[in-house]
Amino acid sequence: MSDQKTVLITGAAGGVGHATVIRFHEQGWQVFAVDIKDPQPDLPKGVSFTSLDISKPADIQKLKQHFLDQIANGLHALVNNAAVQITKPLVETTAEEWDRVHAVNLRAPFLVTTAFYPALKKAWGSIVNVSSVHALATSAGIGAYASTKGGLLALTRAMAIEFGSDNVRVNAILPGATDTPMLAAGLSRGHVKGEDLNKRKANLAEKILLKRIATPQEIARIIYFLADSQQSGYITGQSIVADGGALARLSTE
DSSP states (O other), X not given: OOOOOEEEEESOSSHHXXXXXXXXXXXXXXEEEEESSOOSSOOOTTOEEEEOOTTSHHHHHHHHHHHTGGGTTOOOEEEEOOOOOOOSOGGGOOHHHHHHHHIIIIIHHHHHHHHHHHHHHHTTOEEEEEOOGGGTSOOTTOHHHHHHHHHHHHHHHXXXXXXXXXXXXXEEEEEOSBSSHHXXXXXXXXXXXXXXXXXXXXXXHHTSTTSSOBOHHHHHHHHHHHHOHHHHTTOOSOEEEESTTGGGSXXXX
């Protein structure tokens, strides 16, 4: 019987998800990764990757069956990281767009967690839900995304309450500006200045107390801390903000 710890990471293809896969893999965990698109760049050798749409219950059941034998001894951690974002005013957002964002960002964490809960319970596992600073303070043109990230905080607390008696911990991380493709796509909303992407990133960094944007690796290290029971075994139902101090300052200052 192997004593290697196991983790399932959703949204593993790029950005924070890709960095999180690498972090767990470097720490010796057996990593199961899932995303609707193929990873860029490739994931490390030894990582088990599956391409599925986790907003669909049928695909989640396929995922569960695919990994069933490999998690026979339990699942030690689940990282609900998959997310999509649309950047447009609420009055221009269609019902289909709203539903898609909620299906991936909020419905999928519920579906994946409940599907894999028996394996998490068996291993006294940990769940890390990747929320966002937009759950606490947001801006124009990103309302659908913000609403899902706020809902994910409430879901995190509800999970922690219901799962605590089974020794399953549940926490959330709220990243701020992180250098990912999603951030780059969102910088066209007009909330930062600059005629090209690099100048818009620089303008955004100036608004942050630490004067820089986070790397995906920095966020991945916090996710790993919350998932690893040796480091955070007495933490549950909590939300860690990792935003370089962006939320510390009043917008009116």
